[in-house]
Amino acid sequence: MSEKTFLKGGRVVDPSQNLDGTRDVLLIDGVIASLGTKLSAPEDARVIDCAGLVVTPGLIDVHVHLREPGGEHKETIATGAEAAAAGGFTAVCAMPNTDPPIDNPAAVGYLLSRGRAAGFARVYPVGCISAGRAGQRLALIGEMVDAGAVAITDDGSPVMDSGLMRLALEYSQTFGIPVADHPEDLGLSASGHMNEGIVSARLGLGGKPNASEDIHIVRDLLLAELTGGHIHFQHVSTRFGVESIRQAKLRGVRVTAEGSPHHLILTHEAVEGYRTEAKMNPPLRTQEDVDAVRAGVADGTLDTIATDHAPHHYDEKEAAFADAPNGIVGLETALGLILTRVVGEGVIDLSTMVDRMSCQPARVFSLPGGTLTEGGPADVTVFDPAAKWKVDSARFKSKSRNTPFEGWELTGRPKWTIVGGRIVWEG
Amino acid sequence: MSEPAPWLGKDLIGLEDLTAEQILTILDTAEPFKEISERRIKKVPVLRGKTIVNLFFEASTRTRISFEFAEKRLSADTVNISSTGSSVTKGETLVDTARNLEAMRIDMVVIRHAASGAARFLAERIPSSVVNAGDGWHEHPTQGLLDLLTIRDHRGPLKGLKVCIVGDILHSRVARSNIYGLRTLGAEVAICGPRTLLPPAPHEMGCIVFRHIEEAIEWADVLNVLRLQLERMQNGFVPSLREYNRIWGVSSRRLEAAPRDILVLHPGPMNRGVEIDSDVADGPHSVILNQVTNGVAVRMAVLYLLAGGRPETAEAAKQGAEA
Numbered sequence: 002m003s004e005k006t007f008l009k010g011g012r013v014v015d016p017s018q019n020l021d022g023t024r025d026v027l028l029i030d031g032v033i034a035s036l037g038t039k040l041s042a043p044e045d046a047r048v049i050d051c052a053g054l055v056v057t058p059g060l061i062d063v064h065v066h067l068r069e070p071g072g073e074h075k076e077t078i079a080t081g082a083e084a085a086a087a088g089g090f091t092a093v094c095a096m097p098n099t100d101p102p103i104d105n106p107a108a109v110g111y112l113l114s115r116g117r118a119a120g121f122a123r124v125y126p127v128g129c130i131s132a133g134r135a136g137q138r139l140a141l142i143g144e145m146v147d148a149g150a151v152a153i154t155d156d157g158s159p160v161m162d163s164g165l166m167r168l169a170l171e172y173s174q175t176f177g178i179p180v181a182d183h184p185e186d187l188g189l190s191a192s193g194h195m196n197e198g199i200v201s202a203r204l205g206l207g208g209k210p211n212a213s214e215d216i217h218i219v220r221d222l223l224l225a226e227l228t229g230g231h232i233h234f235q236h237v238s239t240r241f242g243v244e245s246i247r248q249a250k251l252r253g254v255r256v257t258a259e260g261s262p263h264h265l266i267l268t269h270e271a272v273e274g275y276r277t278e279a280k281m282n283p284p285l286r287t288q289e290d291v292d293a294v295r296a297g298v299a300d301g302t303l304d305t306i307a308t309d310h311a312p313h314h315y316d317e318k319e320a321a322f323a324d325a326p327n328g329i330v331g332l333e334t335a336l337g338l339i340l341t342r343v344v345g346e347g348v349i350d351l352s353t354m355v356d357r358m359s360c361q362p363a364r365v366f367s368l369p370g371g372t373l374t375e376g377g378p379a380d381v382t383v384f385d386p387a388a389k390w391k392v393d394s395a396r397f398k399s400k401s402r403n404t405p406f407e408g409w410e411l412t413g414r415p416k417w418t419i420v421g422g423r424i425v426w427e428g
Numbered sequence: 429m430s431e432p433a434p435w436l437g438k439d440l441i442g443l444e445d446l447t448a449e450q451i452l453t454i455l456d457t458a459e460p461f462k463e464i465s466e467r468r469i470k471k472v473p474v475l476r477g478k479t480i481v482n483l484f485f486e487a488s489t490r491t492r493i494s495f496e497f498a499e500k501r502l503s504a505d506t507v508n509i510s511s512t513g514s515s516v517t518k519g520e521t522l523v524d525t526a527r528n529l530e531a532m533r534i535d536m537v538v539i540r541h542a543a544s545g546a547a548r549f550l551a552e553r554i555p556s557s558v559v560n561a562g563d564g565w566h567e568h569p570t571q572g573l574l575d576l577l578t579i580r581d582h583r584g585p586l587k588g589l590k591v592c593i594v595g596d597i598l599h600s601r602v603a604r605s606n607i608y609g610l611r612t613l614g615a616e617v618a619i620c621g622p623r624t625l626l627p628p629a630p631h632e633m634g635c636i637v638f639r640h641i642e643e644a645i646e647w648a649d650v651l652n653v654l655r656l657q658l659e660r661m662q663n664g665f666v667p668s669l670r671e672y673n674r675i676w677g678v679s680s681r682r683l684e685a686a687p688r689d690i691l692v693l694h695p696g697p698m699n700r701g702v703e704i705d706s707d708v709a710d711g712p713h714s715v716i717l718n719q720v721t722n723g724v725a726v727r728m729a730v731l732y733l734l735a736g737g738r739p740e741t742a743e744a745a746k747q748g749a750e751a
Contacts (some may be wrong), residue, residue, distance in 0.1 A: 202627035203444070205544040205566030205604055210628075275545030319523050321543030323564065 003030045004422055007042035011051025011383060015058055016356040017372035026056060028379035031422040036373055051383055054416055057355045058373050059091025059380030061362035064156075064181075064235055064259060064307035065332065067093075067124070069115065070108075071100025076312040076400045078115040078124060081332070084310070084399035085122035086426035088332040089415030091380035092123035093310075094366060097134070098157035104129035104140040106148035113149045121425045122418070123380070125151045125368060130169045130180065136161055139168055146176040151366050154181035156235055159217055161187060166221065170230025179233040179257065179365060184217035184242070185209075185283065194323050196269040196284040204275065206322060211239040211290070214283055218242045222249045225256055233365060234258035236309050238283040240293035247302040257365045259307040260294045262331060262338045263405065265348075267291070271405055277318045277325035279405045281311065295348045304361040306354075308335045312401030330399050334392055334406050336384060340413030351386075379422035388414040436733050439551040439558040442567035443609040451609055453739050455577050457729035458722070460743045464501055465724055474732055474745045475504035478535040482508045483525070484561070485541045490696055490720070491561050491571070495538050498727035504536075522546060523553055530554045536734065539563070544601075557734040565599050570730060571695055572605025574723040576613065578715050579650055581722070582691050587614035592644040594678065595654035595703050596625040596665075602695045606652055607633060620644040621676055624665040641676050645686045652693040653678050656703045669702050679705040683713055693719055 006028040013024040013036070025040040026033065042048050067081035076084075078095070085093045095112055097103030103112060109126045116124025128145035130153045132138055142153055153173060160166045160182060169180045190213035195201050197208025218234060222245060225232040237243055237258050249256050263281065268288050271279040279285060297303040311328025318325050336358075344354050359382075363371025370380040392409045394402035418426035436450055443451065464470055480499050484492055492508070499506045522541070529537060536557045539547050544564030551558035562568040576586060583589060591610050597603040597619045610617045611634050618636035619626060620643070630637050638644040644651070656672060666672045683690055692704070692713040700706045709716060729742070737745060 197628050199629040199632040202629050202633055203604070205564055205601060207565075208628055275548060316521065316523075319521070321522060321541065321546045321549050321564075323543045323545075324522075 005029050005043050005046035006419065006422060006424070007046040007048045008051050008056055008381065008383065009042065009048055011054045011056035013056045013373065014352055014355050015373045016352045017058065017360045018374060021352055026373060026381065028381070028419065028422045031379050033373055033375050033377050033379050035375055049383070049417065053385070053387070054383050055351070055386050057382050058359045058371050059418070059420065060089050060336065060358045060382050061092045061368060061370060062090050062308050062310065062332065062335070063094040063305055063362045063366050065093045065095060065310040066098065066312065066328070067095045068312060069099060074314050078112065079119035079121070080398060080400045081310070081312070082116060082119040082121035082124055084330070084332040084397060086418045086420070087398045087415065088334070089336045089382045089384055089418055090122050090332060091382060091418060091420045092125060092368060092370060094125045094127050094151060096154065096156045097127055097129045102129050102134045103127070104132050104134065106141060106144040109145050109148040109150045121420070123420060125149070125366070127152045127154055127181065129153060130155045130160055131165060134158060136165060138165070139172060142172060143176060146178055150178070151368060152179045152181050152233065154183065154235065156181065156183045159183050159185040159187065163220060163224065167224050167228060170224050170228040170232060174230055177367065179231040181233040181235050182217065182221050183235050184214050184221060186213045186216045189213035189216070195272050195280065196286045198269060198287060200269045200272055204272070209284055211241060211286065214239050215241045215245065218245050222246070222254055222256060226252070226254050229255065231255045231257070236261045236264065236283055236307070237297065237303055238264045238286050238290060238294065240290050243293045243297035243302055247297070247300070250302065257304045258302065259305045260298045260303040261307060261309045262335050263329060264294045265291065265298065265306070266338060266342045267405060275322040276405065277320065277322055278329060278403050280322060280325055280327055281309070281329055282327040295343065298343070298357055299349050299353065304357065304365050306335070306339060306357045307362070308332055312399055313403045315402055318403050329403050329405060330397065330401050333397050333399060334404060334411070336415060337390065337411035337413050338406065340386060341411045345412065379419060381419040382415060383417040383419070384413060384415045386413045388412065390414050438734070440569050440730055440734060441548045441551055441558070441560045443569045443572045443605045443612065444567065446612065448612050451573070451576065451612060454573055454726065454729050454733065455580060457733060457739045457742045458577055458725040460746050461728040461732070462722070462725040464728070464746060465721070470501050471503055472501065472746055473503045474737065475499065475502040475735055478504045478735060479533070480504045480506045480536045480538065480731070481529055481534050482506060483529070483537055483539045484508070484510045486562070488540050488561070491540065494720070494723040495561060495727050497724050498731055501724070502728055502731060504731070522549060526550050526554045530556060536731065559730060559734065562601050564601065565604070566601050567605045568601040569605050570723070570727050571602050572609040573730070574719055574726040575606055575652060575693055575695070576609050577722045577726055578693060578719045579691065581718065582715055583649060586610060589615045589649050590618070590647055591615050591650040591652060592618040592620055592638065592648040593652045593654065594620045594641065594644060594676065595656055596660055597621055597654070598625045598627050599657065599660070600654050602654060607635060618644060618647060622666055625660065641678065641682060642685065645682055645690065648690060649688060650691045650693065651678060653704050654695065655697060656699055673702050677703060677705060678708050680707045680711060683708060689713070691715055695719070
């Protein structure tokens with residue numbers, strides 16, 4: 002007996018096939034069986050009326066921290082994957098900066114099995130670049146890819162040794178995976194807690210200048226050009242960084258990059274009052290930088306929008322600013338924020354949003370999905386573009402509440418999240 | 429709990445938060461309290477029955493003692509808690525420390541902490557009044573106030589005065605409190621020091637920048653010379669103390685070139701022969717010990733006002749009536 006779901010009469014937005022129009026979608030046994038106008042629903046199908054709703058290939062977040070193992074008080078793979086589903090994401094890429102870090106095939110396997118057991122969004126492990134994230138020598142990259150890792154990164158920390166970064170960009174080519182870097186020159190940023198500028202000067206907090214990020218972006222672009230490897234920049238936050246990546250793409254460098262919702266929306270002024278919920282790394286920067294990140298997402302210089310979902314327990318953020326950890330949760334606010342503040346302000350249209358949050362993530366990390374073409378996996382996001390709601394972190398599925406968007410009024414909310422033909426979230 | 433003074437609020441976190449009227453009121457209120465320290469019996473019952481905790485997470489001699497004298501001369505009951513190293517390394521969070529203190533029903537906390545924002549953090553979480561005695565690089569408002577009072581004592585109203593802060597501005601809470609207070613009162617503010625020790629965006633903070641101390645001396649009515657922390661040299665911000673003294677040190681030879689009689693302040697403790705030469709520190713331009721004396725009076729005024737005292741009754745309170 003096969004499982005059938007019929008998504009009736011929604012506005013289907015799928016840039017992978019240049020589609021934006023009213024269509025029906027039939028899902029059978031975890032696969033997209035047909036997509037068309039005025040299809041008739043099989044008698045044994047569950048029919049979901051999608052009139053007035055938007056149907057897209059499932060959203061994919063290539064940058065989340067699920068904290069397991071080692072940080073289960075902040076998040077677990079199960080709670081993180083449920084938060085993803087609640088945010089409209091059908092797949093996430095889990096960063097390896099856990100304790101112990103994901104730097105070997107057994108740990109990759111553990112993540113995969115925990116993700117499957119949770120049964121919400123798909124969880125794709127990302128392995129470390131260096132053994133133990135110590136920045137000394139390469140981790141077991143080939144074996145991790147065999148076990149299911151989709152990329153490598155030492156995220157949370159940069160790879161400070163340019164020689165090691167070169168090796169990673171060379172060695173990874175055999176396996177066809179991107180090397181994702183958290184670009185930051187620690188020599189310029191280690192004493193910083195926020196963006197270096199007038200706000201840090203006034204508050205008396207150490208600053209991280211744009212140059213600390215820019216230097217590593219330029220370095221990695223040179224190394225990618227030298228080696229022919231695929232560099233993927235995480236959470237790009239600076240205007241010079243965006244422009245450097247744009248120029249490198251024109252030169253044919255194999256580079257992809259992500260922008261995060263908070264760098265598309267907030268400036269360093271959000272830190273005023275020592276608000277630790279606005280502390281993240283890279284930090285919130287100036288309006289000029291926000292404008293550049295927006296332009297980068299709009300013209301595709303930044304291929305993907307990724308949340309950098311970084312849960313922290315409330316009492317870890319309940320501290321003096323310098324003592325609080327970096328990061329904010331993002332999975333359950335991303336879609337509403339992008340619809341309201343980026344699409345809503347005319348920076349990108351709906352189709353581009355779906356491209357940056359589904360098609361490009363699938364392409365950049367070579368993941369299944371990112372399309373509603375027949376025969377593809379039945380990973381689908383259905384959202385109500387007109388639903389008004391207020392961010393209330395107490396209702397998050399994530400274990401953590403650290404968001405600077407508490408109380409924000411947003412328009413647009415996930416209605417159904419479907420993974421492999423199965424409804425994993427109903428809003 | 430006393431009724432909070434409506435024009436000052438519950439806490440004193442920084443001079444950036446205060447209006448010119450509020451700052452002037454504190455300075456005016458300090459005037460009658462100066463005299464108490466000159467009496468044979470240096471005690472009035474203004475804060476009798478009030479409990480004040482001096483919570484010092486960073487080493488401090490002068491500020492802590494100055495607060496303690498101010499509290500004792502106003503008859504408050506005081507407890508000192510000192511802990512080098514942050515609350516975090518101690519194992520108890522700042523918020524737990526605050527809640528524990530609150531559970532003991534105190535009236536005021538004077539806090540010194542290595543983290544910028546720590547005083548505000550505490551103030552937002554406990555109903556007691558919080559006085560910032562220095563938070564990281566952020567503010568040291570009572571130092572700023574005593575500097576303002578000392579300048580006013582010697583040069584009259586601050587409006588239009590040219591004040592240059594010299595030295596490590598980047599890491600200095602004293603510098604920030606001075607900049608905010610001076611600018612609010614209409615003074616012109618400049619900063620001078622090695623570029624490695626100046627904050628980013630100084631012009632946006634409303635400061636003129638002098639690269640050379642000679643230019644600063646040529647311009648200024650008042651120099652506020654900051655202490656060069658030894659660790660700044662160890663961390664490479666300046667190559668040597670000797671070089672610092674040669675290029676930015678305030679010497680009597682340099683002051684002789686000034687077109688006007690310059691007033692020299694220093695928040696202490698001084699590194700004689702580094703940022704300031706002894707002949708300046710001990711010479712006619714210096715009002716460094718007046719600052720120390722004024723520190724006690726300013727802190728008495730702040731404690732009195734936060735406890736609900738009215739500026740207009742400070743004189744009467746000093747004579748023995750309770751706040």
